[in-house]
Amino acid sequence: MRADAKKNYDQLLAAARDVVTEQGADASLRDIARKAGVGLGTLYRHFVTREGLLETLLRTRFDELKAAAGELERSSAPDGALVSWLRDLVACANDYRGVIASMVAAIEDEDSALHESCVTMKAAGTRLLTRAQQQGLARSDIDGTDLFALVGALAWVGDQPALAPRADHLFDVIAGSVLTDRSSTPAR
Incomplete structure (x- = not known):
């Protein structure tokens, strides 16, 4: 994985941990991407579902x-x-x-x-x-x-x-x- 892709992946996981802890399992994927500082497309490239x-x-x-x-x-x-x-x-x-x-x-x-x-x-x-x-x-x-x-x-x-x-x-x-x-x- 390229360095920038790895950075995005790690940011997405950290953001997801926070947002899912706060909002629950049905947390907004848009909120996760926003908190990670990436676009929704980047989230979907790393996590299809x-x-x-x-x-x-x-x-x-x-x-x-x-x-x-x-x-x-x-x-x-x-x-x-x-x-x-x-x-x-x-x-x-x-x-x-x-x-x-x-x-x-x-x-x-x-x-x-x-x-x-x-x-x-x-x-x-x-x-x-x-x-x-x-x-x-x-x-x-x-x-x-x-x-x-x-x-x-x-x-x-x-x-x-x-x-x-x-x-x-x-x-x-x-x-x-x-x-x-x-x-x-x-x-x-």
């Missing part, structure tokens, strides 16, 4: 979540690892308001630019859940899809101004419902 831009933004964060799950799997108690990872995933979803709908759709759509990143990240969380279940520390009647749905619900709560102050409390309620014994693992 909104989903492609979101995938690029989220891929790094999902890769971090996947790596964190692996580290937690090796270094933490199964229940604590699961709760810590869930908290990080909910925080990621809240950083990019409205992205949960895109993530859920991408898991089902193999042609989606987000599909591989979402499936890999979800699988990492499922491994943490399975590990906790094998130790008798998490309910055995839920799976990774249920866990992902609960994260979606918590992200939605965080997106609602009237409910956002309750988000931490509701996270603790849900974490307490997923785990079978919360006496040894504080959620915070």
Whole structure:
């Protein structure tokens, strides 16, 4: 990539991070281009679709979540690892308001630019859940899809101004419902 194209690409990603954080997953592509100091055509040359831009933004964060799950799997108690990872995933979803709908759709759509990143990240969380279940520390009647749905619900709560102050409390309620014994693992 030429130096000027690389500069535009980096500016677009930085601007997209800011604008999507502020406006949510349906942020104006025109606002992103404007904030990056480039034309809309330049944005479309780098990112043909909104989903492609979101995938690029989220891929790094999902890769971090996947790596964190692996580290937690090796270094933490199964229940604590699961709760810590869930908290990080909910925080990621809240950083990019409205992205949960895109993530859920991408898991089902193999042609989606987000599909591989979402499936890999979800699988990492499922491994943490399975590990906790094998130790008798998490309910055995839920799976990774249920866990992902609960994260979606918590992200939605965080997106609602009237409910956002309750988000931490509701996270603790849900974490307490997923785990079978919360006496040894504080959620915070």
